[in-house]
Amino acid sequence: xxxxxxxxxxxxxxxxxxxxxxxxxxxxxxxxxxxxxxxxxxxxxxxxxxxxxxxxxxxxxxxxxxxxxxxxxxxxxxxxxxxxxxxxxxxxxxxxxxxxxxxxxxxxxxxxxxxxxxxxxxxxxxxxxxxxxxxxxxxxxxxxxxxxxxxxxxxxxxxxxxxxxxxxxxxxxxxxxxxxxxxxxxxxxxxxxxxxxxxxxxxxxxxxxxxxxxxxxxxxxxxxxxxxxxxxxxxxxxxxxxxxxxxxxxxxxxxxxxxxxxxxxxxxxxxxxxxxxxxxxxxxxxxxxxxxxxxxxxxxxxxxxxxxxxxxxxxxxxxxxxxxxxxxxxxxxxxxxxxxxxxxxxxxxxxxxxxxxxxxxxxxxxxxxxxxxxxxxxxxxxxxxxxxxxxxxxxxxxxxxxxxxxxxxxxxxxxxxxxxxxxxxxxxxxxxxxxxxx
Numbered sequence: 001x002x003x004x005x006x007x008x009x010x011x012x013x014x015x016x017x018x019x020x021x022x023x024x025x026x027x028x029x030x031x032x033x034x035x036x037x038x039x040x041x042x043x044x045x046x047x048x049x050x051x052x053x054x055x056x057x058x059x060x061x062x063x064x065x066x067x068x069x070x071x072x073x074x075x076x077x078x079x080x081x082x083x084x085x086x087x088x089x090x091x092x093x094x095x096x097x098x099x100x101x102x103x104x105x106x107x108x109x110x111x112x113x114x115x116x117x118x119x120x121x122x123x124x125x126x127x128x129x130x131x132x133x134x135x136x137x138x139x140x141x142x143x144x145x146x147x148x149x150x151x152x153x154x155x156x157x158x159x160x161x162x163x164x165x166x167x168x169x170x171x172x173x174x175x176x177x178x179x180x181x182x183x184x185x186x187x188x189x190x191x192x193x194x195x196x197x198x199x200x201x202x203x204x205x206x207x208x209x210x211x212x213x214x215x216x217x218x219x220x221x222x223x224x225x226x227x228x229x230x231x232x233x234x235x236x237x238x239x240x241x242x243x244x245x246x247x248x249x250x251x252x253x254x255x256x257x258x259x260x261x262x263x264x265x266x267x268x269x270x271x272x273x274x275x276x277x278x279x280x281x282x283x284x285x286x287x288x289x290x291x292x293x294x295x296x297x298x299x300x301x302x303x304x305x306x307x308x309x310x311x312x313x314x315x316x317x318x319x320x321x322x323x324x325x326x327x328x329x330x331x332x333x334x335x336x337x338x339x340x341x342x343x344x345x346x347x348x349x350x351x352x353x354x355x356x357x358x359x360x361x362x363x364x365x366x367x368x369x370x371x372x373x374x375x376x377x378x379x380x381x382x383x384x385x386x387x388x389x390x391x392x393x394x395x396x397x398x399x400x401x402x403x404x405x406x407x408x409x410x411x412x413x414x415x416x417x418x419x420x421x422x423x424x425x426x427x428x429x430x431x432x433x434x435x436x437x438x
Contacts, residue, residue: 001310002027004059004088005041006049006079007070008034010336010369010387011295014302015068015309016040017367022310027062029055032381036368049074052082059088066313068092069271072149075291076102089317093291096267100258101291104185105147111286114261118254118277118286121188128173131184135168141189144168146175147182154181155226158189192280192436193429194287195240196232196297197251199275200312202321203268206256210238210304210327211248212297213429214276218343220419225343228384231335231420233395234300238327241395241426242433243279251277251284258289270316272298281436299367299387300332330391333398333421335406336369337386340413346382352411354378354386364405365389385414395421 001024005016008030019026020040028037028044038044045058050073059067067083069075069092078095092098099106111119121140124147125131135142141158154175162168175184195213199206214232218224235241239248255275262269274290274297293302302309306326315321339346352371359366366388370381386409390402399421406416419425 001025001066002062002064003310003313004029004055004062004064004067004083005037005070006030006055006067006074008032008037009070009295010367010384011293011298012070013037013367013369014299015070015293018302018305018309019068022308024310027058027064029058032370033373034368034371035373035378036366038373050077052077052079055079056082056086059083060086064088066091066317068313070292072098072101072290072292076149090270091313091316092271093269094267097262097269098291099267100262100269100273100289102149103147103182104145104288105183107286107289108185110261110265111258114257114264116254116257116261117250118284120190120285123186124183125172125186126176126183128169128176131172131176131186132169134186135165142168143187143189144171144175145185145187146178147185148180161225190278190280190285190287192278192285193242193433194276194278195243195251196294197248197255197275197277198294198297198301199252199255199273200316200321200325201259201269201271201273202316202319203270204259204263204319205321205323206252206259206273207321207323207325208252209301209325210234211240211243212294212300213240214294214297215417215420218417220417227343229294229296229336230338230417231333232294232296232300233333233398233421233426234331235395236329236331236393238329242430247279247284251275254284254286279433296334296336296387299334299365299389301327303365303389303391304328304330304332330393331395331398332389332391333395333402334387334389335402335416335418335420336384337388337406337409337414337416338384339380339382340415342384347413348380348382350380350412350414352378352380352385352409352414355408358408359388359405362401362405363391364401365391366405380411380414395426396423
């Protein structure tokens with residue numbers, strides 16, 4: 001069966017590999033020449049993922065029946081709506097349904113309207129003076145976010161990124177004064193541990209994926225600017241070392257209720273959904289809901305998928321999803337190779353060399369992301385370059401395989417956050433939750 005894939009990052013490469021294993025005939029649109037996707041595609045086109053008319057023309061030209069859209073930007077502008085208008089079924093949300101990610105205000109208001117557990121104190125502003133009045137009256141620390149999309153880099157936390165009232169207000173004014181941000185949302189700062197629970201959705205039903213923990217901070221020790229994600233890990237039992245089955249079930253119930261609410265609001269959600277939560281003293285709280293696979297989290301879960309991914313896409317588009325989607329009981333650790341300066345100003349455009357055979361001999365996976373293949377050579381872009389995933393019986397085994405595999409990647413001006421998946425860092429998270437809940 002012919003399927004269109006949109007996007008050229010690590011998340012999309014992982015999805016393309018899963019589709020290729022399913023026997024799909026792949027037609028890809030991406031803005032960068034991702035060699036992993038190019039290798040699997042029957043045909044591909046290098047254009048902006050926001051050019052809806054061109055993408056639809058490509059889909060018609062190649063008579064594709066289904067589509068998988070990886071990144072959030074084309075969802076925000078209605079690519080799914082346009083594709084469905086020409087008869088292409090999409091395992092991704094419409095423009096209205098994608099608001100669960102593209103508008104943080106929409107998400108909070110939906111959760112509030114339907115009394116769904118996990119919401120937090122928040123307020124939305126389009127005027128900086130009104131925001132300042134609100135902030136001055138607060139008795140708790142806050143998180144400041146643009147309402148719209150920021151590629152995972154727009155969140156600033158009081159006490160970490162913002163250390164005074166003046167710094168908070170400077171960022172509030174910056175957001176409100178920037179076209180496309182949609183205003184500012186002020187949320188209470190949560191204390192706990194973050195975790196990711198992704199699910200497949202067919203409009204009414206959900207099917208869970210293994211839980212994952214992402215690492216947003218740029219530098220080892222959880223310091224530095226926020227990024228799109230430096231790496232992530234999952235455990236063989238599909239929980240996390242600090243997460244109980246009870247907590248997981250609560251997170252799944254929150255996602256199930258969000259899907260039900262969206263159906264009631266006449267904007268049914270179809271496709272992968274990403275729930276980012278904070279485990280707090282009073283249970284899991286919603287940080288954000290994303291209208292897609294997480295990146296890097298997709299690279300943790302898709303290599304473990306035992307079901308046929310193409311069939312899952314058909315089931316999501318056709319409302320026939322079953323809850324018992326199967327994944328291998330193995331642990332994974334993903335670490336991103338990124339250009340030096342990623343998170344602030346990336347030193348991009350450097351050649352990067354990789355020995356894929358050496359990586360695969362270690363039972364590790366490699367997924368290309370923001371790189372370009374030019375005249376047979378690979379060059380870094382401004383975002384994350386290559387995701388490497390170790391797979392093993394335990395997190396410790398997977399982490400070692402990931403580290404060994406990273407030795408097969410060389411280049412100038414690249415770096416990795418090596419502490420991801422290490423026993424010491426995970427133990428800190430376990431201890432933090434024990435202390436929090438005691």
